[in-house]
Amino acid sequence: MSRRVRTSLLAAALALPLLAAAPDQGSGDRPRTGFETSNGARWTTQSEEQHFLAAVDRASGRVAVDRIGTTRQGRPLELVRIGAPRAANTLLLICAQHGDEPSGREACLTTVRDLAYAEDQRTLRFLKRTTVLLVPTANPDGRAADTRGNADSVDINRDHITLATAEGRALAAVIRDHRPDTVYDLHEYGSTSPYYDKDLLTLWPRNLNTADAVHGEAKTLSEQYVRPAAGAAGHSTGIYGIWTDPVTGDPVRQVAGDGQERILRNTAGVKHSVGLLVETRVDPLTDAEQADPALNNRRRVHSQLAALDGAFAFTGERRGRIEAATTAARLAGYADRGPVALGGADNDPAEPAETIQDPPCGYRLTAAQYARTGDELALHGVVVRREGAGAYVPLRQSLRALVPLLLDERAAYHLTAGQPDTSC
Structure with a gap:
């Protein structure tokens, strides 16, 4: 033993x-x-x-x-x-x-x-x-x-x-x-x-x-x-x-x-x-x-x-x-690097369609989307920046991988489909 x-x-x-x-x-x-x-x-x-x-x-x-x-x-x-x-x-x-x-x-x-x-x-x-x-x-x-x-x-x-x-x-x-x-x-x-x-x-x-x-x-x-x-x-x-x-x-x-x-x-x-x-x-x-x-x-x-x-x-x-x-792990998200998996498991590699190889800089939410999901984002501890009546959710944060799971339309259980920001 x-x-x-x-x-x-x-x-x-x-x-x-x-x-x-x-x-x-x-x-x-x-x-x-x-x-x-x-x-x-x-x-x-x-x-x-x-x-x-x-x-x-x-x-x-x-x-x-x-x-x-x-x-x-x-x-x-x-x-x-x-x-x-x-x-x-x-x-x-x-x-x-x-x-x-x-x-x-x-x-x-x-x-x-x-x-x-x-x-x-x-x-x-x-x-x-x-x-x-x-x-x-x-x-x-x-x-x-x-x-x-x-x-x-x-x-x-x-x-x-x-x-x-x-x-x-x-x-x-x-x-x-x-x-x-x-x-x-x-x-x-x-x-x-x-x-x-x-x-x-x-x-x-x-x-x-x-x-x-x-x-x-x-x-x-x-x-x-x-x-x-x-x-x-x-x-x-x-x-x-x-x-x-x-x-x-x-x-x-x-x-x-x-x-x-x-x-x-x-x-x-x-x-x-x-x-x-x-x-x-x-x-x-x-x-x-x-x-x-x-x-x-x-x-x-x-x-x-x-x-x-x-x-x-x-x-x-x-x-x-x-x-x-x-x-x-909590600090790694601030580096904002690497793919995000939308599927798969440690014993089941993600398919190409289940992987965001080049994640966006963040996701923009309309006023209506933020009104529906703001409380949930706050409960998760996701960092959100207000932009007028809407909001911007950057990937460069501790919960980097969680953001697409919540806001990307391809994620199985997303809260809402945010607008990807690719300007970075």
């Missing part, structure tokens, strides 16, 4: 309640989730989440809980900050974008508490150098209804470009304002036996506009930290979207996991964060899990917690490399 597979920063300080044989072991006076008090028999309700977060916030000076939006049905979207508020390295956990995938949310909630109450020096040193941000429930309406989409049946994880949902807009503002070095997105998936049935799957940004060093760190997070950490805890792992032969382990076909810029792991890469998607298997693994849903639920959450161990180890051990990669 690689030396990088370390004891978790959290587990070093605390015996995680999820791993306890009985629901009341080792918890003391610390707040507990509905999932924990039921020993996995049910998921934490929204009201339980609210009381849990409020209790943690009151009990720990290193925790702050802020409301970052409101869903269509009036539920709060909340951001939890733990640790140094202005640290050089920021890790963002996004939980439950899909409302019917609850295991990541439970792992995030207990992680909030365990970091808040940790007293060991290793974790305290980590929190002095790291800002940990969590959105415990990114889709509260979907979680309440146990649906993939939000109250309007929109898949939030396909809304990170157009920002048509309150949930997508809130997450975009968090990424704009905090510029996380790592964006870790927790999901669940349904298996297809025998080709697609691992306990836990991961995938990095495949979008071709992700800077090479950021892409490399994302693969390192997946392959040298998260998957080995889950494996060390007894869970099988694989690559999301790739069916493999159960005997040889060779790829059979790709069924998901492309380079669409509107998916969070890809949006994160385009915005110069080390993105990672993590998917836990929903289906029971054994006859015992089939007979006892609580046992299946605990395994799902345990696999998420084990994978999170790897994410924290990655952040602690590679912070210098991570910060160098994300900082260089």
Whole structure:
């Protein structure tokens, strides 16, 4: 086993309640989730989440809980900050974008508490150098209804470009304002036996506009930290979207996991964060899990917690490399050089028609276009110069590759078709 597979920063300080044989072991006076008090028999309700977060916030000076939006049905979207508020390295956990995938949310909630109450020096040193941000429930309406989409049946994880949902807009503002070095997105998936049935799957940004060093760190997070950490805890792992032969382990076909810029792991890469998607298997693994849903639920959450161990180890051990990669990527756009990919992926080269080989200097927007898209551009953090009633969006900026994805008529999910400026 690689030396990088370390004891978790959290587990070093605390015996995680999820791993306890009985629901009341080792918890003391610390707040507990509905999932924990039921020993996995049910998921934490929204009201339980609210009381849990409020209790943690009151009990720990290193925790702050802020409301970052409101869903269509009036539920709060909340951001939890733990640790140094202005640290050089920021890790963002996004939980439950899909409302019917609850295991990541439970792992995030207990992680909030365990970091808040940790007293060991290793974790305290980590929190002095790291800002940990969590959105415990990114889709509260979907979680309440146990649906993939939000109250309007929109898949939030396909809304990170157009920002048509309150949930997508809130997450975009968090990424704009905090510029996380790592964006870790927790999901669940349904298996297809025998080709697609691992306990836990991961995938990095495949979008071709992700800077090479950021892409490399994302693969390192997946392959040298998260998957080995889950494996060390007894869970099988694989690559999301790739069916493999159960005997040889060779790829059979790709069924998901492309380079669409509107998916969070890809949006994160385009915005110069080390993105990672993590998917836990929903289906029971054994006859015992089939007979006892609580046992299946605990395994799902345990696999998420084990994978999170790897994410924290990655952040602690590679912070210098991570910060160098994300900082260089954020500065590279000011040089305004190189093509912009409108399609393809890191395992699927873009066709000539999917590549802007010689991008324009920028895009001009009419007054009507800017009125329709100005808020979204601002939420993305795109630099815009007003020109009379309209606007000009230069490519020479940190989010250089994002601009054509938003404003070029050839981009699959563009906000509007701006007028290319080729005068440079």
